[in-house]
Amino acid sequence: xxxxxxxxxxxxxxxxxxxxxxxxxxxxxxxxxxxxxxxxxxxxxxxxxxxxxxxxxxxxxxxxxxxxxxxxxxxxxxxxxxxx
Amino acid sequence: xxxxxxxxxxxxxxxxxxxxxxxxxxxxxxxxxxxxxxxxxxxxxxxxxxxxxxxxxxxxxxxxxxxxxxxxxxxxxxxxxxxx
Amino acid sequence: xxxxxxxxxxxxxxxxxxxxxxxxxxxxxxxxxxxxxxxxxxxxxxxxxxxxxxxxxxxxxxxxxxxxxxxxxxxxxxxxxxxxxxxxxxxxxxxxxxxxxxxxxxxxxxxxxxxxxxxxxxxxxxxxxxxxxxxxxxxxxxxxxxxxxxxxxxxx
Amino acid sequence: xxxxxxxxxxxxxxxxxxxxxxxxxxxxxxxxxxxxxxxxxxxxxxxxxxxxxxxxxxxxxxxxxxxxxxxxxxxxxxxxxxxxxxxxxxxxxxxxxxxxxxxxxxxxxxxxxxxxxxxxxxxxxxxxxxxxxxxxxxxxxxxxxxxxxxxxxxxx
Numbered sequence: 001x002x003x004x005x006x007x008x009x010x011x012x013x014x015x016x017x018x019x020x021x022x023x024x025x026x027x028x029x030x031x032x033x034x035x036x037x038x039x040x041x042x043x044x045x046x047x048x049x050x051x052x053x054x055x056x057x058x059x060x061x062x063x064x065x066x067x068x069x070x071x072x073x074x075x076x077x078x079x080x081x082x083x084x
Numbered sequence: 085x086x087x088x089x090x091x092x093x094x095x096x097x098x099x100x101x102x103x104x105x106x107x108x109x110x111x112x113x114x115x116x117x118x119x120x121x122x123x124x125x126x127x128x129x130x131x132x133x134x135x136x137x138x139x140x141x142x143x144x145x146x147x148x149x150x151x152x153x154x155x156x157x158x159x160x161x162x163x164x165x166x167x168x
Numbered sequence: 169x170x171x172x173x174x175x176x177x178x179x180x181x182x183x184x185x186x187x188x189x190x191x192x193x194x195x196x197x198x199x200x201x202x203x204x205x206x207x208x209x210x211x212x213x214x215x216x217x218x219x220x221x222x223x224x225x226x227x228x229x230x231x232x233x234x235x236x237x238x239x240x241x242x243x244x245x246x247x248x249x250x251x252x253x254x255x256x257x258x259x260x261x262x263x264x265x266x267x268x269x270x271x272x273x274x275x276x277x278x279x280x281x282x283x284x285x286x287x288x289x290x291x292x293x294x295x296x297x298x299x300x301x302x303x304x305x306x307x308x309x310x311x312x313x314x315x316x317x318x319x320x321x322x323x324x
Numbered sequence: 325x326x327x328x329x330x331x332x333x334x335x336x337x338x339x340x341x342x343x344x345x346x347x348x349x350x351x352x353x354x355x356x357x358x359x360x361x362x363x364x365x366x367x368x369x370x371x372x373x374x375x376x377x378x379x380x381x382x383x384x385x386x387x388x389x390x391x392x393x394x395x396x397x398x399x400x401x402x403x404x405x406x407x408x409x410x411x412x413x414x415x416x417x418x419x420x421x422x423x424x425x426x427x428x429x430x431x432x433x434x435x436x437x438x439x440x441x442x443x444x445x446x447x448x449x450x451x452x453x454x455x456x457x458x459x460x461x462x463x464x465x466x467x468x469x470x471x472x473x474x475x476x477x478x479x480x
Contacts, residue, residue, distance in 0.1 A: 007225055008295030009306040053309075060228035062291065076225060076293075080309030083222070083253065083294025084206055084265050084285060084430075091381055092451030093462040137465075144384035146447065160381060160449075164465030167378070167409065167450025168274075168362055168421050168441060185341040188361065196366035196417040202437075203359045204430060205344065210352035261352040274360060274441060275472065281358075282434050316431065 002026040002069060004033070007078035013048035023071055030056055031066045033075060053080055086110040086153060088117070091162035097132040107155055114140055115150045117159060137164055172248040173237040175230050179256040182266060191248040191270040198247055202277035203268040204285050210260035212307075218299050222255045222264070225293035229253070236287040240269070243283065244276035251284065253294065283320055290317040328404040329393040331386050335412040338422060347404040347426040354403055358433035359424040360441050366416035368463075374455050378411045378420070381449035385409070392443040396425070399439070400432035407440065409450065439476055446473040 004019040004026075011017055027033045034056070038046045057076040058067050069075070088103040088110075095101055111117045118140070122130045141160040142151050153159070174190070176182075184205060192198050208220045237249045247270045254264055267284050271277040296307040330346070332338075340361060348354050364376045393405045408422045423440050427433040452463040 005225070007293065008223055008297075011223075012306075057225075057228060057293070060225070060231050062232075076228070078225070078293060079295065079306070081290065081293055082296045082307045082309050083224070083292050084289040084313075089381070091449065092379055092453075095379075096462075141381075141384060141449070144381070144387050146388075160384070162381070162449060163451065163462070165446065165449055166452045166463045166465050167380070167448050168445040168469075183341065184344060185339065188340060192363070192417070196364070198363050199365045200363065201359075201361045203357075203361075204434065205357045205359075206430065207348070207354050207356065208352070209355045209428065261348070272365065274362070278360065278434070278438050278441075285430060285434075 001071065002033070003074045004037075005074065005076040007076065008082075009079050010048055010051075010054065010077060014045060023069070026069055029066050029068050030058065030063065030075065033069060034077070049077060051079075054078070055080060085155065086117070087158045088121075089158065089160040091160065092166075093163050094132055094135075094138065094161060098129060107153070110153055113150050113152050114142065114147065114159065117153060118161070133161060135163075138162070139164060169247075171241040171246045173234060173241060174248075174250040175233045175237065176250075176252045177224060177226075177229050177233075177255060178252065179254060181254070181263060182252045184263075184266060187250060187252060187266055188268055191250060191268050193247060193270075197272060198270045199272045200274040200277045201268060201270045202274070202281040203266065204281055205263055206265040208258050208260050208262045208264055212298060215298065215300050215302065217260055218301065219260075220258045220264075221297040221299065221304075222258065223295045223297070224253075224255045228293050232292045233288065236284055236291060239287070240280040240283050244280045245271055245273075246276065246280050247271055249280060249284065251288065253288075253292070255294070286313070286317045286320065289313040325403075327397040327402045329390060329397065330404075330406040331389045331393065332406075332408045333380060333382075333385050333389075333411060334408065335410065337410070337419060338408045340419075340422060343406060343408060343422055344424055347406060347424050349403060349426075353428055354426045355428045356430040356433045357424060357426045358430070358437040359422065360437055361419055362421040364414045364416045364418045364420055368454060371454065371456050371458065373416055374457065375416070376414045376420075377453040377455065377460075378414065379451045379453070380409075380411045384449050388448045389444065392440055392447060395443070396436040396439050400436045401427055401429075402432065402436050403427055405436060405440065407444065409444075409448070411450070442469070442473045442476065445469040 252266045269280040403426045425436040
C-alpha cells in the first residue's frame, strides 16, 4: 500500500486530504503515480495535479527528480511552501 | 577655553581624565593641540598620545583629518573602540 | 561539543525571552545571540488581513526544519539553534515564527540565523491562507524568497 | 512615517521581551524583527574572565549610536530600531548589548541589525577592560571588526 497526501491550495482544489493506493494502482515511480492520478480521476485532478509548480515529497523529503516507489512509502504533493 | 578628555587605556597611561586649556596653550587646530600635549608634558605623554592608533573626536564626533579649534570646543583622545 | 538544535511546531504562542534563555549554555561560552521573529501583518498586497491560517505537513515539518538547523551548524560554529513555528489560526500582530542562534561570535550567529530563515521559507512544508473581508485565498510563494535561499548555494 | 529610533546607555540589565515589544507599532505593519544580544564570555583568548568593565564617553556615546541608527534607516525601510548598551562592571554570562530592528520585511530587518552592530563595534566610544586571575587589561580592537564595518561602505 502507498499513502498519498495533499496539502494547501492543491488539497482544496482536489477536495482530498489523502488516499491509500495499492502498489498496482500507484505505479512504479513518482512520475507514474502522478500521471495515473491525473488520468484516472477526471479533469479537476488533471488540471490541479498537472500544474508545473507542484512539489513532490517521498517519505517526508522533497524530491526534485523521479524516484521508485516501494510498499509502505508515503508520498505528498503540494504547492510551493509559504511558511516563515 | 578648551576641554580635553581622555578615555580607556590612554586615560590610564596618562593618569588623566580631562584637562582645561586656554586657547593659547591648546593651539589653533587638532594637530597643534596633540603636538603641544606631547611636547609639554614629558615622555609618558609623548609615548601614549603619540601612538599611531589614537583616535580624535571634536565636539563628540570622530574626525579623521585635522580641524580648527574654537573657544568652547570639546576634544577627546582615545584608543580604538571595543564596545558591542 | 555538539550544537544543541531544537524544533517546535505548535498552535500556542511563545515567549521570546524564555526561548532566548534556552540558547545559553551555562558555561558562558556564548558571545552573541541573533534572532528573528516573524509577525502577522495587518495588510498584505493592498488587502486588509483579518486572520491568517497556517497549514503544515506534520512529521515532515519537524524533520525538514531540523535538517536546516543541522546544515547551518555544519556551515558555522553554532552553539545552539532553535526554531519555533506556529500553525493554525493567527490574528494580525501575532508572532508566527522565531529563529534563534547562539555562537561565540556574532558573524556566525547572524549568518546562521538568516540562512535558517531563508531555507525555512523555501523548504519547510507550511502554507498560509489569508482571510479578509473579501473572502479567503492561499498566499503565493514569492520568487524573491527562492532567490534569497539560492544565494547560499555557492557559499560555504 | 518616520522610523522610531531609540538609544539607551545604562548600568542596569535589560529585558529583551520588553525591548522587542517596544519595536512593534500598534497598526501591525511589522512583518519581522531581527535582534542581536551580546553577552560577556567566560573565556577570552585563553584567559578566564572574572569580570568585564565597560567605559564610555557620555554624550558622544548616545549621539554616535543615534547617528548609526539614522544611517541604517536611510539605507533600509526600518520601522523602528533600538540599541541598549550597558556600561560599568559586568560578570560572565551577563547581557552587554541589544540591537533590535523592525521592518515590514525580513531582509531589511536582518541587514539593518547587522549593519548597526558592525558600526557600533567601530564607531561608538566604548572601551572594555577584562579582569581575571592574572590581573586586568584593556581589550584590543580587532581588525576583523574594522573589516566587517568597511564592507558596508560600497553598498547602498
